[in-house]
Amino acid sequence: MFHPLQVREIERLTDDAVAVTFAVPPELRAAFRHTPGQHIALRRSVDGQEIRRTYSICTPATDQPVLVLRVGIRLVEDGAFSTYALKELAVGDTVDVMAPAGRFTLEPRPGRFVGIVGGSGITPVLSIAATLLAQQPDARFCLIRSDRTAASTMFLEEVADLKDRYPQRFQLIHTLSREEQQAGLPSGRLDEARLRSLLPALLKIDSVDGWYLCGPYGLVQGAERALRAIDVPRTHIHEEIFHIDNGTPTAPAAATPAHSTVTATLDGRSGSWPVHDSESLLEAVLRNRADAPYACKGGVCGTCRAFLVSGEVRMDRNFALESDEVDAGYVLACQSHPVTEKVELDFDR
Template sequence: MSAPSFNAPSFHPLTIRDCRRETADTVSLLFDVPPELAERYRFVQGQHLTLKTIINGEEARRSYSICSGVDEGELRVAVKRVEGGLFSNHANDALAPGMVIDVMTPMGRFTTPLDPTAARRYVAFAAGSGITPILSIIKTVLAREPHSQFLLIYGNRAVSSIIFREELEDLKNRHMGRLAIHHLLSREPEEAGLLSGRIGADLVRDLCAGQLDAASVDAAFLCGPQAMVEEVRDALAAAGTPAERIHLELFGTSADRRPPAPAKAATDGVADGPADGATIAILQDGKRREFTLAYDGDTILDAAHRHGADLPYSCKSGVCCTCRAKIREGKVSMAENYSLEPWEVEAGYVLTCQSRPLTERVVIDFDAP
């Protein structure tokens, strides 16, 4: 299955058709997509949407993964309440059917192309709300690759916190022999009838000593907190899963975390420009905008917004990849990168929410595919 052709990300007002309570602290939102926008909101399994609204007089935007299968004919995301979370609490307490919210067109590369003739072996490790993109991937794989098999390891605190529990059980029952699911609970005794413990390297090693042949895994999808994801990734790689077959998506980082300002003598060299700052040129929608930015000042994304540019962004944590752009001239330092592939970095792509200038002039292209 091919991904949708490149279009610059853009927001459109969509009406909420349904708000469904998935658990006590998780709601899923179903959006109405008008026919004229259907192509723009066509998505690939594993992608996410960025939602934008005004809360307490200020703009707030967050990314949430699509939980629908590609062939289900709906666009739905799940939002789990986070303690102190501005947007997640608003979504769980205030959003209702009939309300209109700004929704960015689908983005994300937490996916792999599918082949209806293939007989592949997939494995996924998810924790908590990390099941959301995994559910979309599972449903789409089972529908579009009838000869493929899927193993899901899903960790939660308790039975009551298992998001999409009934839907997952229904999928397992409808695809007997093709979908296996193992639930792990960290705060409930084994009497619950499910396994206890947490997802980590020891669990991966136990699986690889039994039912999971790591070397034969065609695609592994890991979604959850950073520590879990990195531990599982390393354990799978050590057991023989090729690194290029392991796909990562993180959650749990603060949307307001600001990347630290680098010292003048950054690891890739002293800034090659005047002391007062660099000239930044932003290319977007065929237009050019220029401004001056101190080497140890704001990130390029934040500075561009201060100068009137409406650039795409969501998490500002280096996770969602919404602010991805290509360096056409100059150099930057990137504080964090949890979403760009190595080939993208090599090709000159950066996350502008994490980038600051290192040279006297930097030209950044948001129109690059």
């Protein structure tokens, strides 16, 4: 469900990125409490067409009486929402905001944790690290981040503040891919080969309780392969993709069976509808239930996650569900196409 929230502050982070802070009124504070690492969906209408985009919350998850939500937004070429946010959005404006969602999260607990991020992938990991260090005196966090240049680096001051406040428990390794640094690591991308040699030199691998990878598809996939190569269990690796390259592989296309139908349960109500050829299950449901949950429609955010009660589907892409969720029967409705003539989904599970 969306709620109108007022923009309280807009802060320029870099030439192409801003932090937008929303004020949450008292009656909505319970709905907008978030777990570190979650995101919110923002909605606007352009020429009669609804546009939704998801942005991760960078605010620490605290119990402060005044609740605000802060997100980082980086300009995307021809981006319908990011262009609006950087060039038109103003303090005092109202934006439709969906309650926090997402499973790229860390409930604060004692242990050692590592974030490997690229570019705007810092946003959810900043919330994770700040909340963890504030709430768990026995926790440590190592942030390994990659940016193009120093000038393009988001949340420099916030990360510096973590170093100042927790010098014994927060470690920062920062590399730039297109600019030399006076100190620290040599410039260059954090690719698989570099991480395979770098990580064992920096950390005691088997002492890390959780790895949080966030950023562009190439960085996240390269980091996962590097971690698996040095024997990190898959259950210790958590991922969130921020940017999908056009060359990212998808499942082979297949025609929708003739007379295919989808039965969906949402908010306790069920219905059955036909699925048109090449149409996703989400699109079929949305034609009849405008309240069906979705945000990105790209297989990234996980907002449209549903349980496959019966039938068989093909997912084009999946960058949101963990392997254990898929094994348990969950699918992304925005990426799912029916393989059998009848498919049943449950959005309430």
